[in-house]
Amino acid sequence: MAVDDQVSAGEAIISADSHTDGINGHTNGANGHTDGVNGHTDGVNGHTNGHTNGGLHPEKPKTGITVIIVGAGFGGLCAAIECHRQGHSVRLFESFSELKILGDIISFGANAGRIFRRWHTSSGDRISDRLRPLSIDLSSYGFNIHKFDTGEIVLNSKNPPADPEAPVFNGHRGEFHSILFHYVKDELRVPVRLGCRIQKYFETESEAGIELEAGERVTADVVIGADGVRSKARELVLGYVDKPKSSGYAVYRAWFDNSGMMADPETRQFCENGDTFNGWIGPEVHFLFSTIKGGTDCCWVLTHKDDAGIEESWSFPGKLEDVYKVFEGWDPMCKRIVSKTPEDKLVDWKIVYRDPLFSWVSNGGRTMLLGDSAHPFLPTSAQGATQAMEDGVTIAISLREAGKGNIGGATRAFQKIRYERVKGVQKTGETTRDVSDICPF
Numbered sequence: 001m002a003v004d005d006q007v008s009a010g011e012a013i014i015s016a017d018s019h020t021d022g023i024n025g026h027t028n029g030a031n032g033h034t035d036g037v038n039g040h041t042d043g044v045n046g047h048t049n050g051h052t053n054g055g056l057h058p059e060k061p062k063t064g065i066t067v068i069i070v071g072a073g074f075g076g077l078c079a080a081i082e083c084h085r086q087g088h089s090v091r092l093f094e095s096f097s098e099l100k101i102l103g104d105i106i107s108f109g110a111n112a113g114r115i116f117r118r119w120h121t122s123s124g125d126r127i128s129d130r131l132r133p134l135s136i137d138l139s140s141y142g143f144n145i146h147k148f149d150t151g152e153i154v155l156n157s158k159n160p161p162a163d164p165e166a167p168v169f170n171g172h173r174g175e176f177h178s179i180l181f182h183y184v185k186d187e188l189r190v191p192v193r194l195g196c197r198i199q200k201y202f203e204t205e206s207e208a209g210i211e212l213e214a215g216e217r218v219t220a221d222v223v224i225g226a227d228g229v230r231s232k233a234r235e236l237v238l239g240y241v242d243k244p245k246s247s248g249y250a251v252y253r254a255w256f257d258n259s260g261m262m263a264d265p266e267t268r269q270f271c272e273n274g275d276t277f278n279g280w281i282g283p284e285v286h287f288l289f290s291t292i293k294g295g296t297d298c299c300w301v302l303t304h305k306d307d308a309g310i311e312e313s314w315s316f317p318g319k320l321e322d323v324y325k326v327f328e329g330w331d332p333m334c335k336r337i338v339s340k341t342p343e344d345k346l347v348d349w350k351i352v353y354r355d356p357l358f359s360w361v362s363n364g365g366r367t368m369l370l371g372d373s374a375h376p377f378l379p380t381s382a383q384g385a386t387q388a389m390e391d392g393v394t395i396a397i398s399l400r401e402a403g404k405g406n407i408g409g410a411t412r413a414f415q416k417i418r419y420e421r422v423k424g425v426q427k428t429g430e431t432t433r434d435v436s437d438i439c440p441f
């Protein structure tokens with residue numbers, strides 16, 4: 001089955017609508033407004049987006065390029081949205097069989113905010129509008145940094161004024177992910193196949209493809225492996241198995257409702273007046289605690305040294321007892337906050353790392369890696385998901401620019417545009433880690 005055959009019903013419905021794209025005052029390309037990453041304008045090839053589509057997104061002429069994306073994480077979903085916007089025909093394959101709200105806090109920098117802002121929805125708002133109420137709001141509280149042992153506040157750092165064009169979002173990974181997933185599947189109507197664990201990739205001079213577990217082969221002009229840190233697509237691209245390695249650190253992480261915090265007069269202060277953010281910085285460890293969604297949800301992360309292997313898994317249930325051990329000699333408030341965590345909400349998340357790959361694109365140029373499959377990040381950069389999103393925008397535009405006859409040119413241009421930037425951002429994460437050994441992440 002070729003992707004060429006798959007005409008998205010959503011695209012047909014969207015094209016038939018005649019509302020203008022300017023309903024939110026949003027304009028693209030024709031007026032020179034920069035609407036992409038790395039300075040790309042959204043009016044590539046001189047298209048002026050004169051066509052309209054109900055405010056969902058500017059309609060670009062179809063390119064005839066067919067794209068298979070493996071993995072519906074933030075990287076794969078962003079690539080799907082942007083490929084759809086650029087006029088390519090996309091299909092998405094994902095191993096999970098149903099969407100679950102998983103994980104805890106995730107950060108999206110201003111560079112991701114610019115991307116979220118340009119995704120218009122069928123209800124007339126933007127994806128950024130949907131993320132805002134789920135995100136932390138520190139405009140009045142700021143960030144308190146405490147001495148780890150006495151608890152004294154040494155700094156209250158105020159947030160810089162928000163830039164409406166480049167908003168920042170910090171919130172629950174699963175809640176954000178669910179918004180994007182439903183946008184792709186239900187509003188853009190990109191065909192999404194769940195329960196497909198892709199283990200085999202192949203490519204010829206004229207096409208690339210994947211093999212499903214039942215043996216079904218699906219082909220397209222290009223295959224994007226957005227299948228995360230343990231990528232299988234990486235094997236075809238590199239020609240060998242390259243395993244991620246442990247960083248030597250792990251993070252205890254938890255997300256829970258505020259009932260325990262509110263019941264204790266000592267901890268209620270963090271929840272009763274809206275969102276808060278507090279950090280205790282100690283030797284080799286830091287503890288960050290935030291309250292979100294008007295103080296109703298609580299979230300904390302605590303780094304610790306870890307030498308466990310990562311062969312089978314890098315996310316384990318955590319034990320409160322182990323966390324308490326880290327807090328010996330610390331401000332008693334840290335243990336008090338952590339004690340409000342239901343133990344089944346506690347995760348011990350191994351920090352997985354890898355040396356930069358020499359290539360993200362196969363020799364034939366039709367299979368490529370994107371997001372964590374190409375470049376996992378240390379959490380100190382707070383850019384893993386954001387960089388995966390930049391990748392998605394860049395490949396979508398590169399494909400349109402290069403055209404169906406030059407897929408290899410597009411994927412190689414993608415790598416050329418992205419490689420040094422990603423390396424630079426990865427380096428920033430390492431510099432932040434190394435800046436002082438009191439704060440490894």
Ligand SMILES: Cc1cc2nc3c(=O)[nH]c(=O)nc-3n(C[C@H](O)[C@H](O)[C@H](O)COP(=O)(O)OP(=O)(O)OC[C@H]3O[C@@H](n4cnc5c(N)ncnc54)[C@H](O)[C@@H]3O)c2cc1C
Pocket residue numbers: 070071072073074075076077093094095096102103104105106107173196197198199226227228229230231232370371372373384385388
């Ligand atoms: C369940 C989960 C929870 C996370 N929680 C957090 C968190 O709380 N905080 C944080 O900072 N970061 C978290 N991350 C990591 C963060 O989301 C990523 O670093 C970042 O968003 C990069 O996205 P990605 O799309 O490249 O990779 P990922 O987010 O890892 O997405 C990869 C996708 O590919 C799918 N996949 C993998 N192998 C196959 C296969 N063989 N066939 C088909 N599909 C496949 C996976 O199911 C997944 O949906 C989490 C990741 C996951 C998967």
